[in-house]
Amino acid sequence: MFDEIDPRSPTPLYDQIASRVRVAVASGDFRPGESLPSVRGLATRLRVNPATVVQAYRALEQEGFVEMRQGAGTYVREVAEERRGRERDEQALRMVRDLLADAARFGIGADAIASALRQELRSEAP
């Protein structure tokens, strides 16, 4: 899950790490009470500055997704369903933005994307 951190992206590394946790909590992949990887472990695995991981975890703590327990690690908190729903919606929005930006690079307009989306959803419908 954490392995595709991209140092090239304009999104700061700590934010990339934090988003992945946000999305995982929103989708239920991370359950309340579960512990996140240790700062040391994650930093070593991703080969990033440990301060970056700390920054990510702190940001998540401020947003109410996790709590950092002194000496014991970082644990996922109970997040209200509506909050998780909002996070999922925001993630969907982010994915669409990325898709549209990619498309624009190839000269593909929003209309073409929209009709492609409709076509795809129709074929998926039961």
Add this chain to the structure above:
Amino acid sequence: MMFRQVLYTQWKWSAWAVVTTAVAAFTLPLVSVQRAGANTEATDVLYLLGDVAGVGYMYPFLAVAAGITIALLTWAPDHAGRHVYALSLPVPRWYYALLRYGAGTLLLVPTMLALWIGALVATSSATIPQGLDAYPTAIAFRFALATLFGFSMFFALAAGTVRTAIIALGVAPTAIIVTNQIIISFGGPNLVWTALEYLIRLPGPMELLFEPWMLINV
């Protein structure tokens, strides 16, 4: 703790030299007594003394050779790395040099002891003619000083760069001798010889080395 490690590493890379010089130091007095005794006219005291003096040149030679060898071996591994490791250690340079000096001195002790023991053994087992005495301890003491002298002289040189060593050992003396010769050719005095003669007379390292080494004497 630091000294122990410095001593251990120096022993590791000088062990062969320590053993060799110690063995040589042990056998030297035996050889010198044997040489003297080979002369069957042992009653001719003058011949005996002459033989003893003849071998005597070996003592300062061995002493200084041992000192120089240990001095060179002390710094050889540092030269390989251009002293970077030693300079990156958290001790002042002079302190590190002092540790090395102490370790080097300690490694010369076996050789000094070997000579003393060899001299004792040689003179106790030999028959010394009437009117002569053996001086094993005196010669051992003198040997120890000469070794230390050789070691100290070369310790500083060995620690420096190759360039300074060449200057100190080659260029400087050559320049002195050449200048001296020029002065002589112009009818001036032989300054170098006068200086050497004077130095030998003074009590000190020169006298130590150049006065005859007599294991057995009057």
Add this chain to the structure above:
Amino acid sequence: MSNAIETRDLVYRAGTTFEITDLALNVPTGSIYGFLGPNGSGKTTTIRLLLGLLRPVRGRIQVVGRQVPREAHLMLARTGYVPERPHLYPTLTIDEAMRFHAAFYPTWDTKWADELLVTFRLDRSRRVGKMSKGETGKFMMLLALAQRPELLILDEPTDGLDPVVRREVLMALIEYVAERQATVFISSHLVHELERFCNWVGVLDNGRLVAELPMHAFKNGIKRLRVHHPPSTPGDTPFVLLSREAGDGLSAGEVWVVRGWQATMSQYFDGIGAQLREVVDLDLEEGFVEMLRTFRHPVEVHS
């Protein structure tokens, strides 16, 4: 103290060439500072000056609060150093070299040193002089880390190492930093591996410090823009135009390299009748190359 390493007006000369000129380094405590520069720019010379191995002609050097070279040995007790070329006594075995080193550092952690030996798969009885490049690289890092220093000065520590070993060395380093919050000053011309890891960057070119700033500012600062129908003279740009070149054959238009780009600046292109096709983020290496290029040959953009 806020800066683990600080230099002011540092000048060094070897022979007739000034190798280092007016160097003012500021390495914040607790940062991981990447010291970048092309080969021959003076990185190793700078490091030697910081450690007191070389004497500067002029200038002030302060490392972990100590004046160098005057108090160098006090500073060295708290600084771990990995040199570019191995400097250990070659006839010692790994075990002997470790014991020798440990005797000089009161903060040496024997337990961790033994653990690192196992992690790095090093053989105690191996002679230092007979180790492969990879083993030497790992061993030097081991010696620097087991000392538990508050500052690590690493001169191209992964140069010449294969990717597997490089990763092992970096991971041990990161583990230490996570635990100890040590400051790391790492010089490298292998820019890729530094960009995930460093949060500060200093760029050296020809003995001068060209730039010194936080990593995110350095990376986000420089972008490559793909511009269609560009104007012949750009006029006043809201960003700093570093260079412009014809695009590669795939598309018409030009490639502009700019500094200080913000997303809202795309309006500028609408205003001049050009089309901004793409904004490309540069990785650290490309940003570094572009910065050097423009520093060496400043571009005249306003006619």
